[in-house]
Amino acid sequence: MTLRIRPVRTWWERETFLTFPWRIYRNDPLWVPPLLSERRARIDPQRGLFFRDGYAEFFIAWQGRQAVGTIACAEDRTRTQALGRAECMIGFFECIQDYAVAEALFNHATEWARARHMVSLYGPYHLDREDGRGILIEGRDRPPVSYCGHNPLYYREFFERYGFQKYGEDGLAYLIEVNLDTPPVRRLLALAERVSQRKNILIRSGNLEDMEGEIDRILELQNRALAHFPDFTPYTRTAIEAMIRPALKVVDPDLVLFAEVNGQTVGWFPGIPDMNEVLIHLNGLRYPWDYLRLLQYAHFRPKTLTIKSVAVLPEYWDTGVGVLLFAEMARRAATKGYRWVDLSLTGEENLDTYLLAHRIGARVYKRYRIYRKAL
Numbered sequence: 001m002t003l004r005i006r007p008v009r010t011w012w013e014r015e016t017f018l019t020f021p022w023r024i025y026r027n028d029p030l031w032v033p034p035l036l037s038e039r040r041a042r043i044d045p046q047r048g049l050f051f052r053d054g055y056a057e058f059f060i061a062w063q064g065r066q067a068v069g070t071i072a073c074a075e076d077r078t079r080t081q082a083l084g085r086a087e088c089m090i091g092f093f094e095c096i097q098d099y100a101v102a103e104a105l106f107n108h109a110t111e112w113a114r115a116r117h118m119v120s121l122y123g124p125y126h127l128d129r130e131d132g133r134g135i136l137i138e139g140r141d142r143p144p145v146s147y148c149g150h151n152p153l154y155y156r157e158f159f160e161r162y163g164f165q166k167y168g169e170d171g172l173a174y175l176i177e178v179n180l181d182t183p184p185v186r187r188l189l190a191l192a193e194r195v196s197q198r199k200n201i202l203i204r205s206g207n208l209e210d211m212e213g214e215i216d217r218i219l220e221l222q223n224r225a226l227a228h229f230p231d232f233t234p235y236t237r238t239a240i241e242a243m244i245r246p247a248l249k250v251v252d253p254d255l256v257l258f259a260e261v262n263g264q265t266v267g268w269f270p271g272i273p274d275m276n277e278v279l280i281h282l283n284g285l286r287y288p289w290d291y292l293r294l295l296q297y298a299h300f301r302p303k304t305l306t307i308k309s310v311a312v313l314p315e316y317w318d319t320g321v322g323v324l325l326f327a328e329m330a331r332r333a334a335t336k337g338y339r340w341v342d343l344s345l346t347g348e349e350n351l352d353t354y355l356l357a358h359r360i361g362a363r364v365y366k367r368y369r370i371y372r373k374a375l
Helices: 011-019 036-042 077-083 099-115 154-162 183-198 208-226 237-249 290-296 321-335 351-359
Strands: 003-007 054-063 066-076 088-095 120-123 135-138 171-177 202-205 256-261 264-273 304-307 340-347 363-369 371-374
Touching: 003 099, 011 036, 011 054, 011 066, 054 077, 054 088, 054 099, 066 077, 066 099, 088 099, 088 154, 099 120, 099 154, 135 154, 154 371, 171 351, 183 321, 183 351, 202 321, 208 237, 208 264, 256 321, 264 321, 321 340, 321 351, 340 351
Parallel strands: 088 120, 304 340
Antiparallel strands: 003 054, 054 066, 066 088, 120 371, 135 363, 171 340, 171 363, 202 256, 256 264, 264 304
16 A cells, blocks of 8 residues: 655644554553643644744655654754754654654655755654653653653664664653652762851742743753753753743742852752653543543642753852752652652763762663764
């Protein structure tokens, strides 16, 4: 049967594109269905924040009348400007277990990129560098936390068979038990006490009444703290808003920590409840009756707190700011009744995070990989 790749044009095709993952993961107990309303907004050029700084097209692979795969091709103009070269970001890659389908999708992305004078394909991302980043390489003993992806084992094989290569560092997810009585945590708390006595470092909660100011501070922290990474693309304010604003519905400001020295914000360490513990039961609110499940979980309190960034200004890397942030988060997470803290994703060569995480008994429980293929 002829295999064809067609762009998404109609309402029906958009819904087919967005609901195709239900076919791939229908028997996978670890998959967390995304909220369809959120995904509809994300791929809509009129509503999606990505489209302020880039453009994208969405494609479906068809065999006859049956959808067998999906892919998005996009350009992040902020990245193009920062690197001085245009690259094709791919995302929303889903595919039945048939390499011929994956090859056709990748071939189409290659043609799309070459027509726009792009030099490579890279990804996957779901139009947001913080969401669905990379292919899951290791870690299938528990569902992913918020913003982390999940995929079949064969996706890695398909990417590598096509010629994609590992791009940059693997992203590691650490899991830490919240227990203040373990020897590693007691040592961390004691070290934090010594640091606080010697240094004039203040740890404060996030201020939801000054979100515009907090976003400005986060933008500076993210860009200055991460600028040393190869091919780093500076965050725009839009990108920070895309990361922050969806979490405001569930965030506890006591668990969004900022470090200050003499009134200057020098670091931040945000923790948000892992709402995937709820979403895994809601079927993406795909059908009206799924909202009845939502009522059942209206007062559910997640057991995992997920932390998506630890950013400290370079001039304060060796001052104990990170130690104080980790220690204060441990205290507050324990007080709030969380059982686990997820730290994701951090680069595999990020020794500062590695040392701090292992000092308090963390373990790597998932590994994600970004791929790139030069054209």
